[in-house]
Amino acid sequence: MTQDELKALVGRAALEHVVPGTVVGVGTGSTVNHFIDMLAAIKDRILGAVSSSVRSTERLQAHGIAVLDAAAVERIPVYIDGADEIDGRGCMIKGGGAALTREKIVADLAERFVCIADESKLVDVLGTYPLPVEVIPMAAAQVARRFAATYGGRAAVRAGVVTDNGNHVLDVQGLRIGDPLAMETEVNQWPGVVTVGIFARHRARVCLLGTAQGVRTMRFD
Ligand code: 5RP
DSSP states (O other): OOHHHHHHHHHHHGGGGSOTTSEEEEOOSHHHHHHHHHHGGGGGGSSEEEESSHHHHHHHHHTTOOEEOGGGOSOEEEEEEOOSEEOTTSOEEOOTTSOHHHHHHHHHHEEEEEEEEEGGGBOSSBTSSOEEEEEOGGGHHHHHHHHHHHHOOEEEEOTTOOOTTSOEEEEEESOOBSOHHHHHHHHTTSTTEEEESEESTTOOSEEEEEETTEEEEEEOO
């Protein structure tokens, strides 16, 4: 199976985690795009979706799925999203699609994060994938220097990318994230950082992993 076929497989499997009669949280990316396309088939069974990006909102609406403002929703049972890396405890690197801040906001509304990913995303230790960090533009160089001094990472501004929130994204290479929660907590306090793409506080509770043998369900409770 190709990587895209594995993504489609888990996009379909995620339908079983949608709770009928509720609002579902929807992430961003090529794996989630498959999920959105499958969700269209059961759109009459949900109240709507809260979306984590302009791209996902447009795709949902093109399918006739109601998109609710996150500000109007207090709690949702499930948030479904992809990942750039996921470890054996459900901690993730996210933000390859530059939607990390809104993804974390919607994940925070949810009782359960269900990650959908092909098997290439499963790692022992996070950090091979360059860590995305959304920053206020004037702080980009300062945050990059602080990464080098604190963790030895090499940060570069992602060329040509402006987030849905009008900010820049740094991609930080050369990290080995042995304690994701500690690094998430620390970096989130640096002035100018909007969101670091470590999802440890909002880690996945379930991962549907697309493998050549089918969907492998990992639970992290
Ligand atoms: C977007 C993300 C995506 O979930 C992540 O990049 C995975 O994307 P894909 O499903 O295309 O592999 O965090 O900001």
